[in-house]
Amino acid sequence: MxxxxxxxxxxxxxxxxxxxxxxxxxxxxxxxxxxxxxxxxxxxxxxxxxxRADRSTSEGLVAAKELGTTAYMIELACETDFVAKGGKFVALADKVLDAIAAAGATTVDEGLAATSGTQTVADLIDGEAAIIGEKFELRRVSAVNGELFSIYLHKTSKDLPPQVGVVLGYSGDDAETARSIAQHISFANPEYLAASDVPADLVETERKIVTEISKNEGKPEAALPKIVEGRVKAYLKQVALLEQDYAKDNKVSVSKVLADAKLTVSGFARFKVGA
Structure with missing residues (x-):
């Protein structure tokens, strides 16, 4: 017995x-x-x-914390939403985030090599995955520097942990506006801070594409340069935070909102689970 x-x-x-x-x-x-x-x-x-190595990890959560002059954010992925909302998985994410912040890790490889107690983060994740029986994956790590931070974690479903996370690094005294900009980022999904940050090769590729589109639309040859530049500007407005229309008032730009609030953005990161 x-x-x-x-x-x-x-x-x-x-x-x-x-x-x-x-x-x-x-x-x-x-x-x-x-x-x-x-x-x-x-x-x-x-x-x-x-x-489980080849299984898809389309569920999970995002978590973030600040430590000194840096704020860290991770995306920890799993296979099912049932596991994602479980206490074990959420607690694992907290341990992973703490270890990454303590190590000052800025990449996934550095994050996996960070130590949590007597083991690496990689071993910690593998061990918990083995117990629960799903594939877990540390998919993304970010580190944003700044004087101050606004961290916005959004739940797309009330019974799930945060699925969208934004870390905004800034200087200034208007925390309310800083949070509003973080919320804007979660919605508008900019890829770069300023238009000047967009890699030149990407801008050139976009210019070639819109030039070809404009020609195929039969636009007058003489008007092409102006049309093309207008479309390139629209592309930059889409991907650069400072160029975007403010989500709460599309008559003003994000850069104008920041200037009025006397805020300067030092950097940002946005994660969405599975994206």
């Missing part, structure tokens, strides 16, 4: 987030030894990690 009770099974399940059958079988194999059962479950999950 196995040397464990239903309460032991329940306690182990709550500790690891494992299924009822797997948990019970592990305790049977371990003859009720909780530590040995945990080891069995971890080894079983680790063997399944390789099988």
């Amino acid at each position: 196995a040397n464990f009770t239903l309460e032991d099974v329940k306690a182990l399940r709550e500790n690891l987030g494992t299924g009822m059958v797997d948990t019970k079988n592990a305790l049977v194999e371990a003859d009720g030894d909780m530590d040995k059962a945990i080891e069995i479950l971890r080894l079983k999950g680790a063997k399944g990690n390789a099988k």
Whole structure:
């Protein structure tokens, strides 16, 4: 007769987030030894990690925190929304974020190499994935420098953790407007701060594309330069934050709103789960 009770099974399940059958079988194999059962479950999950390598991780969450003059944000991905909203996954994200911030990591590779307790973040993620039985992935890491920060985390569904995250680094005294700009970024999804930050090769590629489109539309040859530049300007307005129309009042630009509030943006990052 196995040397464990239903309460032991329940306690182990709550500790690891494992299924009822797997948990019970592990305790049977371990003859009720909780530590040995945990080891069995971890080894079983680790063997399944390789099988899960090609699975899609389209769910997950974003998390962010500031530490000194830098704010960090991560996207931690998983396979299902059921796991994404679970306490174990949310707690894992907090541990990963804390380790990354403490290490000053700015890339995924640096983040995975950061230490959390006695192990690396990569090992921490793999271990938790093995226990829960899904593929986990640290998909993105950002580090934004600034004097002050506005962190905006948006839930696209009330029963899920944040799916969209924005970190805005800025200087100035108007925190309310800074938060409004962070919310604008979450909606408008700019890729660059200023038009001058857009790589020249991308601008040139866009110019070639709109030139070809304009010619195919039969636009007059003499009017082409003006039309093309207008369309390139529209492209820059789409991808550069300072050029965008302000989401709360499209009659003014973001740069005008910032100037009126005496705010200067040092940088920003925006993540959306799965995007």
